[in-house]
Amino acid sequence: MESPVLRSPEEIAALYRELSQCPSLSSACIGPEVTTQYGGKYCNIYTEWSQQDLERAESVKFCRQYLIFHDSQAIVYSGPSGTCTEIKGELLSRESPSGALKAVLRKASTGKGEEKQFLEVWDQNRKVKSVNLTALEKHGNVYEEDQFGCLAWSHSETHLLYVAERKRPKAESFFQSKAPELSSGCADEEELARPEKRDKAVKGEQFVYHDDWGEALVGKSVPALCVLDVESSNISVLEGVPEHISPGQAFWSPGDTGVVFVGWWHEPFRLGLRHCTNRRSALFYVDLTQGRCELLSDDTQAVWSPRLSPDQCRIVYLENGTLGPHQQCSRLRMYDWYTKVTSTVLDVVPRQSQGQFTGIYCAALPGLCWAADSRRVVLDTAQRSRQELLVVDTLTGSVSSLTAGTLLGSWALLTIDRDLLVARFSTPSCPPTLKVAFLPGAGHEPQVSWVCLEEVTPVPDISWAIRALQPPPEQQNPQYEGLDFEAILLQPSKGLEPRKPPLVVMPHGGPHSVSTASWMLNPAALCRMGFAVLIVNYRGSLGFGQDNIASLPGHVGCQDVKDVQYCVERVLQEEPLDAARVAVVGGSHGGFLACHLIGQYPGTYQACVVRNPVVNMASMISSTDIPDWCATEAGFPYAPDALPDPARWAEMLHKSPMQYVAQVRAPVLLMLGEEDRRVPPKQGQEYYRALKARGIPARLLWYTGNNHALSGVEAEADGFMNMALWLLQHLRC
Structure with missing residues (x-):
């Protein structure tokens, strides 16, 4: 007996509106x-x-x-x-150590429509300081994201530390006409005092390309450590950071003698940093009393998230190997400020012992x-x-x-x-x-x-459970035998009569990430509509030990696809679900898997929805901010000076969903972000054209102003509605 599914667009929109009001x-x-x-x-x-x-x-x-x-x-x-x-307008805020003061980085629009950044200091009941950072022109925009950004009080509560884009010299055309010089008696003193009047423009530099840190960090190229003297409002840009290093995640050292920060290598060029904890980086200390920069950690690894203990004696931080999978099982390391000894608190966990700690x-x-x-x-x-x-x-x-x-x-x-x-x-x-x-x-x-x-x-009428799965013997990885994986199954629980809801399969992206048993808007909304939702943490996911992660590179498009399909077949056998109404939904590598599944198992899936999917690793490697991802997941070592290799390109194509597009039968809805630097929209367009050429129903939604995450409120809401209506139409609900 089929289960009733919510069909009215007005009712679906009302449901989405209700659930989207649950705050995070x-x-x-x-x-x-x-x-x-x-x-x-x-x-x-x-x-x-x-x-x-x-x-x-x-x-x-x-x-x-x-x-x-x-x-x-x-x-x-x-x-x-x-x-x-x-x-x-708050971009960052931070309480002082005593709690008596609060610093706020705020953006505000002027009457002319320009945005400016202000650094404010508040005491218990009033604002005591507001510094117009934009007008001072000591640096570019302050970094408010958590990759580089920080807003750190000194222990004495007299200085504020933050990270901003290093100021670049103004550039002008070789043919820029000079304004007539004013005599000293006619010059406006206020005009002459402005920084732009003092800075000499560099000719012919206005079209020079400046490498940045990629997806979600566009325009962030050369970060600088900056200090505000709260009493005088003076701003200093700290010197001493090595030129080949981009600093961030900074805080004041014990005794306020200097600044501790993470520095990322950016030579020979920057690779995408968002969600990539495998970039070469190290912990540094700039001594402000002696003007020197000191290395505090191994400089051959990737480190991040340094945290100073309350007694100001120890710093803990996370550490990974460089390159390889973008996210891995991490070490927890500790640096003793006074003995200068570094120790490993927790090491990488290859495999989980029964019921024990699986790693960080x-x-x-x-x-x-x-x-x-x-x-x-x-x-x-x-x-x-x-x-x-x-x-x-x-x-x-x-x-x-x-x-x-x-x-x-x-x-x-x-x-x-x-x-x-x-x-x-x-x-x-x-x-x-x-x-x-x-x-x-x-x-x-x-x-x-x-x-x-x-x-x-x-939310009423949703039941859920975590299911553990062991791949069948023929699907074991001979290098990493005995690994298991899990899935989270959400089902509508309204009513007691027998019913068979349609199934929506959702493999996560990454591939080295994980879907945890937590609140997720879209799965909850689909379940309330009447769909069962299967979220699969296939082998390669985080949280199951480093061996689980290491088992996937070189086997994408095969091991991960078979894990998801095996899970789907098991669930259809063991649960009262409608095997004739199954759809797959995924974004990024989840979109890669969705496109693989409808190509490799065309008889299982009746509809597909993908967001910024990887469809052709061979064509993606030359346009993405993470070319190392394409090489690593295809099973090859990455080198920044590597030249195009036809054999490797062929292998990347062989592991891509484009290889199976001729077998696809399910209608496909694609959602692409115009500003996606991670999986450029040309990937989705390539797949869309291949589907259209073969007469497969396909629809493409193009979200301007959105990057890889498609996280704009309008894009998220529109994407959900289009997904829901596409599933209803093609699953014949």
């Missing part, structure tokens, strides 16, 4: 501790959230505050303080991650198909879970201060909730007691 929780900050006259203690927790505003076609950011009364070991009372307030797979460590004892570190990481909170003892290397015994779902640490933890929890059927707890003493971590600050009602 992005950050939290714990205010100073206050002791009352009766001896009790309380503090304020400031949180930032965002949600889609479909009418304004933008993502709006807002804050909400909460009061926590406690005795330093347990929470006595907690609750919201006031209502939500929208945040306007972090895009970044939390901004504040140290316990008050300056010995333990708290972090969140994928552990198979869940994201868990873990406590790592940096002296013994022991790992304890803070979430193992809790409800099934996924956790993320927002901050920890004075051992008060603030975390986000969600499931595939429950939007993010805000939880707090005190970190128990060493050895007692499992006794943690979580308190929910912001209750959220789960």
